[in-house]
Amino acid sequence: MGTTTRIPRAVLALAASTALLGLAACSSGSATAEGTDGEATTSIAATTTDAQESTGMDASDGGGTPVASDGGDGAAASGGDRASIVLELDVPEDSSGHADGAAVVSAEELGATLGATLGGDATCEDDLDMEPGNAATCNGPASSEGTVDTVPWTAYPVMVPADGAFPDGSTTALLFVRGESAPDGLESILDERDVLTGLGFGSMFGASDLSAEQLAQDTLEVLTSENAYVPLTDADFSEVTCEDGMSSEQFQALEPVTCEAATESGESYPLTVAPGPFAENDPGLLVGIRIVTG
Secondary structure (H helix, E strand, C coil), X not given: XXXXXXXXXXXXXXXXXXXXXHHHHHHCCCCCCCCCHHHHHHHHHHHHHHXXXXXXXXXXXCCCCECCCCCCCXXXXXCCCCCCEEEEXXXXXXXXXXXXXXXXXXXXXXXXXXXXXXXXXXXXXXXXXXXXXXXXXXXXXXXXXXXXXXXXXXXXXXXXXXXXXXXXXXEEEEEEEXXXXXXXXXXXXXXXXXXXXXXXXXXXXXXXXXXXXXXXHHHHHHHHCCCCCCCCCCCCEEEEEECCCECHHHHHCCXXXXXXXXXXXXXXXXXXXXXXXXXXXXXXXXXXXXXXXX
């Protein structure tokens, strides 16, 4: 897909106004600095750069993509309502002091884990029992830049494939979702029968609609990439089919799509393919693979 660079209307208006003022100055006999065409071009380029800086525009994204003034979170410095998630594989579990011996992450450790990922201070109200269906309320930086503004985050226990044991083994991980709770649609990926992995694709991923074919192709890359959050090195996924695509609106709403993966050996796995606006990584996809049926 080609990228078209567009100069914003505000910049065009500013350049036009500057040109008109220059003409007016010449007609009135005011002194003007004579320069080469190259110098004039440099002046306009400098004006464009100033306008980009004043509007928060990132020239590296083609000159037409607004970026946040808080360091690239994609939302205003106050935090906004931008979707964001964190998949944390290193879980500081502690079962001491619990009568049933259940694995629990203390509120202190939970906050420290979220804060370390986001590069700032975070706190959580309660301990998190790592049994499916539980959640803990936290507050932390609005983005991975460690912004001063804090927003609510919710921590959930999830399952991920155990190293080298897919599909016969799984272990616990943490999924932090920005907000006071996960959107209703995303709850399907919290099912204990699913194991999660994900992959970031690039800074502009999710900004445009994905067709069913493109979503299937990207999902297969998640399942086969060595750079995935949990690489499925022992799996032989060969094909993914999705009946529906994913719109940019669905991406921001964290609304998942149902797909299916097939292996070269003839096995098939239902998938829940969710948007992956990872706070500490490029946006991509979060994929839930159902390994327990029924």
